[in-house]
Amino acid sequence: MASRISEPRLPCIVVVGVSGTGKTTVARLLAERLGLPFADADDAHPPDNIAKMAAGVPLDDADREPWLRVVGQWLHEREEAGTGCVVACSALKRRYRDTLGAACPGVFFLQLTAGRELLEQRLDRRRDHFMPPLLLNSQLAALEPLEPDERGASLDAAPPPDVIAERAVRLLRHA
Ligand SMILES: Nc1ncnc2c1ncn2[C@@H]1O[C@H](COP(=O)(O)OP(=O)(O)OP(=O)(O)O)[C@@H](O)[C@H]1O
Ligand SMILES: O=C(O)[C@H](O)[C@@H](O)[C@H](O)[C@H](O)CO
Numbered sequence: 001m002a003s004r005i006s007e008p009r010l011p012c013i014v015v016v017g018v019s020g021t022g023k024t025t026v027a028r029l030l031a032e033r034l035g036l037p038f039a040d041a042d043d044a045h046p047p048d049n050i051a052k053m054a055a056g057v058p059l060d061d062a063d064r065e066p067w068l069r070v071v072g073q074w075l076h077e078r079e080e081a082g083t084g085c086v087v088a089c090s091a092l093k094r095r096y097r098d099t100l101g102a103a104c105p106g107v108f109f110l111q112l113t114a115g116r117e118l119l120e121q122r123l124d125r126r127r128d129h130f131m132p133p134l135l136l137n138s139q140l141a142a143l144e145p146l147e148p149d150e151r152g153a154s155l156d157a158a159p160p161p162d163v164i165a166e167r168a169v170r171l172l173r174h175a
Helices: 023-034 047-054 061-081 094-103 116-125 133-142 161-173
Strands: 012-016 038-040 085-088 108-113 152-156
Touching (some): 012 061, 012 094, 023 038, 023 161, 061 094, 116 133, 152 161
Parallel strands (some): 012 085, 012 108, 038 085, 108 152
């Protein structure tokens, strides 16, 4: 009887960080480089969450809970199907990442880090986005950086997107 060699599972990567770090930009590029499906967690927000942020009010834990369940379900499906994926999702707090990790145990968190000045510059320049720059303070206040026992790594968000994506590819080779 022919033996079955199981295919290696492709990685499920979540690019995390505060607004303006470049999650969407980098995650899309990384997905392209790795040939994995891409998703932006912003597309999973219920309309009330988008309206709240657009009105300049930060989301709270209760607002984020149903949203994180939807993102977790999508990750779970990609992991089960073995297709892998790259998702851009703020996942600012440890408990949010734990929710995603419970749904997708193999998840790898790629955290983008940047100082306030760079973030302000980027958000002030960005057009056609619902997220107002004034929410940056609340994003930084909510942020709980990746902890040593979480599966993931951090990258500086300052270099050009293709440099960050290339660094991420190298990092993931050794993950
Ligand atoms: N590495 C980079 N260098 C220069 N500009 C960048 C870089 N990454 C992203 N940008 C620009 O900064 C702005 C924010 O990027 P992006 O929308 O990807 O961030 P984000 O973290 O997904 O933000 P949000 O959480 O608010 O959706 C965009 O205008 C984008 O073109
Ligand atoms: O948890 C949150 O506060 C939200 O997810 C925000 O991070 C926004 O969705 C994002 O920054 C806009 O793209």
